[in-house]
Ligand code: SF4
């Protein structure tokens with residue numbers, strides 16, 4: 201009996217597929233729901249600042265006069281709350297994670313808007 | 321009487337990466353006493369309620385723990401909903417139950433793996449975690465996160481799971497169940513494993529009640545107490561009985577968790593067959609005022625939340641009593657008389673989650 205179990209396990213280990221993923225040769229597939237990097241569609245944004253006020257981590261900074269939307273990638277905890285509160289649907293989560301960084305100065309990504317649209 | 325020595329145990333990776341520290345008082349190889357200390361990773365999340373409004377706070381509370389993150393979020397929103405007197409839609413209740421039970425499956429598989437690792441059974445450890453990976457994939461598919469789901473909200477849930485996905489989840493769980501069977505058989509039947517766990521660290525029925533142990537630690541000592549029986553979320557409509565083992569030793573606590581693993585899978589099946597269609601959230605208006613206590617059953621045991629709100633968008637006070645905190649006295653009851661070599665095992669059988677305890 202015990203020999204059977206061991207035999208089966210050995211056979212599975214020898215001839216079965218590996219349990220681990222073959223990363224990075226085969227990249228991990230993300231699901232449509234996966235919460236990854238926060239992305240802004242800056243042309244839709246009217247710099248109302250709601251996302252920045254609701255962000256629990258204080259990662260977003262919005263400045264209406266400069267038409268600037270800025271996120272600190274290392275502060276963001278990818279909770280998705282900003283995406284859900286934005287009334288103009290300008291935020292979304294991408295289907296890949298924020299790229300790891302070793303240079304701290306690269307943690308902030310800034311987007312500038314061209315025109316400020318008035319709320320219709 | 322042998323010579324007395326004091327051996328520090330932890331806080332750097334005592335048996336699992338949790339900063340638990342014990343000063344073990346030894347007589348030769350036998351433990352005669354232990355002094356615990358915690359507080360190495362205190363984060364002060366409870367204080368944050370004064371600075372983050374009650375909607376945002378959900379995301380902070382979820383991060384109290386990386387394993388029962390969902391149940392922390394659920395407990396928090398349940399507290400706020402209690403203050404509001406909100407009744408959430410049935411579908412949301414069932415979805416919460418499904419995610420909570422999936423959390424239990426993944427937590428227990430994680431624990432079984434760590435347990436195997438604690439007595440040096442590396443391959444078993446890896447197989448347990450391999451099976452667990454399937455559950456994490458379900459999480460990512462349905463909520464977007466593998467560990468932190470961020471899917472609860474005050475008044476319901478953010479995301480729905482369509483019925484097709486629910487069916488697929490059950491199929492995946494069938495595979496998980498089948499694969500777990502082979503693994504849990506080792507925990508139950510293997511001679512060497514039983515040598516390490518049987519009769520070690522006995523916590524008697526009376527002691528378990530006296531020190532206020534919770535969760536599988538308590539149920540392993542023969543006390544049939546499971547807060548899911550309170551019927552919060554959708555548990556009132558599900559059919560289950562608390563899982564109890566009599567012996568109170570490491571083996572009994574392991575068996576409780578093994579059986580709970582299958583119980584949880586069964587509960588998810590029941591949920592999927594009973595889940596009603598409909599809304600998944602209700603609108604929340606205004607700010608909470610009042611106070612509320614909610615109690616939930618985490619994989620590690622009973623967790624208690626207290627919230628007090630004063631009519632502004634910031635809560636006045638929020639408190640979490642985590643199961644590990646309640647189980648440390650139980651650990652101290654188990655330790656005297658044990659061998660030094662069994663201490664890691666004993667520390668593990670209460671399933672300590674120290675960062676959770678320190679919030
Ligand atoms: S991203 Fe949305 S919420 Fe944030 S400033 Fe722009 S419009 Fe407002």
Ligand code: SF4
Nearest residue numbers: 255276277279280282
């Ligand atoms: S995902 Fe959460 S933490 Fe990140 S920017 Fe949005 S609200 Fe802030």
